[in-house]
Amino acid sequence: MKVNVVDITSKASGTISIKDEIFCLEPRKDILHRIVLYQLAKRRAGTHKVKNRAEITATTKKMYKQKGTGGARHGSKKVPQFRGGGRAFGPLPRDHSIKLTKKFKKLALKHALSAKLQEGNLVILSEAKLDKPRTSDLVKKLQKLDVTSALFLDATEFDKNFELASMNIPRIDILPVQGMNVYDMLKRDKLFITKAALKEIEGRLDERN
Secondary structure, three states: OEEEEEOOOOOEEEEEEOOHHHHOOOOOHHHHHHHHHHHHHHHOOOOOOOOOHHHOOOOOOOOOOOOOOOOOOOOOOOOOOOOOOOOOOOOOOOOOOOOOOHHHHHHHHHHHHHHHHHHOOEEEEOOOOOOOOOHHHHHHHHHHOOOOOEEEEEOOOOOHHHHHHHOOOOOEEEEEHHHOOHHHHHHOOEEEEEHHHHHHHHHHOOOOO
16 A cells, blocks of 8 residues: 655655555454553552551550450451551552463554554654754644644654654654554554654564564
8 A cells, every 4th residue: 555755844755655464454442452451551560568467566465355345355456457457358569461472462553553544643754853953843843744642653763853852742752663552652643654664663563573
């Protein structure tokens, strides 16, 4: 499939062929939902913890007589019924991550790219470069492209001027191809991919690799 290429000033810059098996799938919400859950679960620290009764410091002496008090019988102040006692069945440190195969992760990336193309929110850039690291200049260029929320993907490292100019713009993210992921792609309205990044993406998602 052929798509148009534009530069950062929104001017047409020719066309380029993209692979149908990567960008032209019928997007499946169940696959996208599952990979987003995987990413968010993996981010969780899992360090929340409470003390159980074995970890509470308190006297082990019997609190009061077994009978004759008119109240329930207790032999420890560490039990959950008392203020300062141990928590019963409380959270402990754990790993929240779930497992997905490499094949599934590749498939999810293809469906995310296909979804963006189908929505008309995928744009191929000739390159993501600026002459000067000025945020105001980049904002004007984004306004010409009618963009308020976007993710830019480039090969290896971003142009330093572009990187510095984008840092202070809300809802504008940049990522090298190595960090490409479904959650960040779906989080932003537009997806911009440079020609150099496109080549790496197609190589990474090729079925033969």
